[in-house]
Amino acid sequence: GNDQVRFEVGFGALAPDLDVIAPVRDYAWTREKAIEFAERNQIPINVTKKSPFSIDQNVWGRAVETGFLEDLWNAPTKDVYDYTEDPTLNFSAPDEVTVTFSEGVPVAIDGRKVTVLEAIVELNRRGGAQGVGRLDMVEDRLVGIKSREVYEAPGAMILIAAHKALEDVTLERELARYKSGVSDEWSNAVYDGLWFSPLKYALDAFIDNTQQHVSGDIRMVLHGGSIVVNGRRSEKSLYDFNLATYDEGDSFDQSYAKGFVNLHGLSSKIAAKRDLGL
Structure with missing residues (x-):
């Protein structure tokens, strides 16, 4: 999959003198054999023979694959999700939230100062309660194989939506158009494991430059799995x-x-x- 590429390309960029030992890959172990090895050696993993989902997760998001999801016709069941509630659960109680940015970075929620980590944690909780942040998609792995992934990223998707809405009023038209392509290229580089590459560093520099005027407030309603922007204000606005x-x-x-x-x-x-x- 993609992860072996990301890990090893990262290792190669940071410590090119090191050799990588990867028994599961190098000995062509099946998933069942890898699970047996982990259980026998008391290596903690979140995959079992009974529940063969492969799950990657951190504060930014959660990705679930394999098991019955490998049949593209099978709909995700309730047990696939952990970060998000059923979008109909709190349907009668929408949540309105205001995110404040300073030079492209979230610095406050509803007027209360937060760190970036605190912003993600709070929006994960509030967005997750509204069923926001679910994705079910088939993507193209770097190695050339199509793969189905079910994602949960409520905080990430809320911040991305808010940030885009603020850029819409603070970035000059031609810069915004060009940055859209740069953002796609940045995403491709990161997805392909080139986090420490010269290309990604150069794209970082361009994107950082575009954020000097991306400051202000974005108000959104989180409801029924959706994110709807309904208010924008900025002292740097071009409107x-x-x-x-x-x-x-x-x-x-x-x-x-x-x-x-x-x-x-x-x-x-x-x-x-x-x-x-x-």
């Missing part, structure tokens, strides 16, 4: 009410529009004339 309004007080000079439209569509218009033989 100008007087430019955006259609009502009295509009400060945008509408006479600019005619020339802009003509120039913006000129190349398409010329191509259309050619294609129509005009």
Whole structure:
């Protein structure tokens, strides 16, 4: 799977003089044999022959695979989940939360100062209670095999949604468009185990630069497994009410529009004339 690649590429980048010994892989052990070895040597693992799920988890999220989930038609059962409740459980009691960011980093929840870790822990709890953060997907492993994974990441998904909403009002248009592609490349590098690579370090530097104005508050409603942003405010906002309004007080000079439209569509218009033989 992917994890052996991530571990060993990381080891190679940090300590290239070390050799890696991996008995399960090198001796081609089956999952059953690996479980027997762990039980015989009292190695604590969360996989058993009775419950053969493979589970990776930390404060940022939880990933579950194998077992009956390997049949893509099988729906996840209640016992697959641990970080999240059934989205219908607290359906009558939605949770409204405000996350404050400073230069792209969460620093407060509902006005109370928190560390990044505290933010993730609290949003895991509150989002999980609303069934937020469940994903059931088939992904392409780095080694070329498709794999089904069931994820739970309530705090992560809430922070990502809030951060994106704040970037929408604080990043200049062309920078936001370009950063979207950089974010995808960053994600691919991390997924592929290149956390300590020159590419990832360079992408980090670009992304850090984009965050200097990403400060402000985002208000969201967590409800029925969904995250809905319903409020945004920032002293670094690029949103100008007087430019955006259609009502009295509009400060945008509408006479600019005619020339802009003509120039913006000129190349398409010329191509259309050619294609129509005009």
